[in-house]
Amino acid sequence: AQSVSQHNHHVILSEAASLELGCNYSYGGTVNLFWYVQYPGQHLQLLLKYFSGDPLVKGIKGFEAEFIKSKFSFNLRKPSVQWSDTAEYFCAARGYQKVTFGTGTKLQVIP
């Protein structure tokens, strides 16, 4: 069955620290990958997505993610986090017709 794993459930960083959130998926076929973000009190919204082409995808607010097919990974990165990045981050994968979400990672950025 298709699944998505997010390794870190809760991450605490100081401002200006670098961020990397892990995401691994299990699906052998063609896959579309997404990172969604949910800021406190707000809706889930798309941060970035990968369908095909350049495996390094750039999203909003300085976030990027790299698709590594051989590792079934789609890790989210940001070189320098800000307090306003405090949120919950969800990785999602779409295999054959179905979208599967990970459990989410709560990021807390300390000023």
Add this chain to the structure above:
Amino acid sequence: ETGVTQTPRHLVMGMTNKKSLKCEQHLGHNAMYWYKQSAKKPLELMFVYNFKEQTENNSVPSRFSPECPNSSHLFLHLHTLQPEDSALYLCASSMGTSGNEQFFGPGTRLTVL
């Protein structure tokens, strides 16, 4: 009003009550979804509708009954729920179901007593 709206935002109900959750999208999308978000669990896809037709039901108990009268409106009818059904219920919409970005509503926080 733009985006995806959901009402009510909070709902408390007893196990014998019947209630309905409503979702409306103003984005011109043709696919709509119900998700259940519980603490420490992945977002669970419950139902998918594409052009008003249900295309996916992920083994959801029959006490949850969806209804999609048109591409802009989606309901979730609730009946004889259990306390473990307490969760945040999210509605989303997209243009088709072939992997396009889903736009989410704010959710309905449901508590079953």
